[in-house]
Amino acid sequence: MDSPQLLLPVPRNLLLSESVYALPSQALLVISHSSLLFEAQSLQSAISQFANLNWDIVAGTNYPNIGVELRLDDSQTHPEGYQLSITSSGITVTAKQASGIFYGVCTLNQLLQQYQTQLPCLTIDDWPDFPARGVMLDISRDKVPTLQTILDLVEKLATLKVNQLQLYMEHTFAYRNHPDVWAEATPFTGEDILKLDAYCRQNGVELVPNQNSLGHTERWLKHARYSFGRMPRWLRITLGGHSPPPPSIRSTPAASNSWRCLYDELLPHFTSKLLNVGGDEPWELGKGKSKSEVEARGGRVYLDYITKLHREVTARGHKMQFWGDIIVHYPDLVPELPKDVTAMLWGYARRTIINWTGMVTWSVVTS
Incomplete structure (x- = not known):
């Protein structure tokens, strides 16, 4: 038999034989432990959909x-690795x-989709x-998807062995104390996130909170409520030069205690202990308003801001991620970053070469 036409991601090792396993009309789907029920149900559904067979799930051993x-099997080497063996007598x-x-x-579900009841005998490690x-899916600058759309996406991502999802948010979480910001945005509510987080966990996907905490705050800044007078000086300096709303408004993206009030409301909806603060x-x-400060202190203004965010994040028991597009221009300041932060990179072009120097990444656009 020819090699399977499409397996995504492509397995590391696939040994194909000439034999075929013909799925019997009556058989059992056996799990070694009751904790594997979800995985068994996923397979049971695929067998029903693609092979038109109904197999019962049982737990234990020694079934005919x-x-x-x-x-x-504890003897397997890799924590998330697996071996799939299909012989002429079973799977x-x-x-x-x-x-x-x-x-x-x-x-196995992908093989069922392609071969229905006549599966090629093989071994995959x-x-x-x-x-x-x-x-990461941007749900702030484009149409905000429905919860059902994201649930469907999670299922598809999980089948492709993706294990982390971030919903990029600027103003699309329904913060109870800030309704004017999201009033026209059809945001995700706290209940939506709780449901999504539970569904992600069931599918082996970590839902990581993502709240941009520096750039892209126009939808906050346009509201007069967020005035400079209510913010700490370090935050006024860092954010003070952002894209201005109407001239009569001097604003900043968070009132009363800066971002900490947002984190306090957002983070309890997630089981993940990561937080992407953006900063890009x-x-x-x-x-x-930040011109004179940056002229005097350069990239240290940005570093100080990231460090203050880090203190807020770690105080809540989380590890911080942020985008490295600014700090990469100040390599001499990189050693001063908190050691447990993760600086991340995106490429502006389809083809991007990523290089690493210490904690810094940068991209070279090749086309």
């Missing part, structure tokens, strides 16, 4: 007529932990290159 066995998925079983089931495999593209930094 086993069609598929999902088995936890076995083994892994060290439930996430590996799930990824093996995802691969696979494990991920990176522990974090994430997608503050185009007006060094202009307007």
Whole structure:
């Protein structure tokens, strides 16, 4: 039999034989532990959809007529790796932990979609290159998707073995104390996030909170409520030069205790202990009210701001991520970054070469 036409991601090792496993009309889907029920149900659904067969799920061992066995095995080397074995007598998925079983089931589901009841006999050994495999979706500067759309997306991402999702937010979380900011944005409510977080966990995806905390704050700044007089000096200096709203308004993106009040409301809706604070593209930094400060202190103005955000994040038991597009221009300041922050990079072009120097990343556009 030819090699399977499409397996995504492509497995590391695939050994194909000439034999075929014909799925019987009656068989059992056996799990070694009750904790694997979700993975078994995912496979059961695929068998029903693509092979038009209804197999019962049972737990334990020593059953006759086993069609598929999902088995936890501590001897497996890679925490999220799996082995998928299809022989002429049945199918076995083994892994060290439930996430590996799930990824093996995802691969098996793709085979079922392509071959229905006549599966090629093969052995696949696979494990991920990176522990974090994430997608960030901008839900602030384009149409805000419905909760159901995001739930559907999570399911698709999980089948592709993506294990982290971030929803980029500027003004699209319904902060209870700031309704004027999101009033016309059809935002995600706290209940929406709680439901989404639970669904992500079930699918092996970590939903990471993402609240831009410096640039891209125009939808906050346009409201007169957020006046400079109510903000600490360090925040006024850092944000004071941002894109101005109407001339009569001198504003800043958060009132009463800066971002900490937003973090206090946002973070309890997530089980993740990460927080992406953004911090990217503050185009007006060094202009307007921050001009003299930046002229005197350069990139240290930005570093001090990131450090203050870091204190707020860690005080809430989280680890901070931020975009490295500004700090990359000040390599001499990089050693002063808190050691547990993660500086991240995006590429502005489709083809981007990423280089690493210490904690800094930068991109070279090749086309």
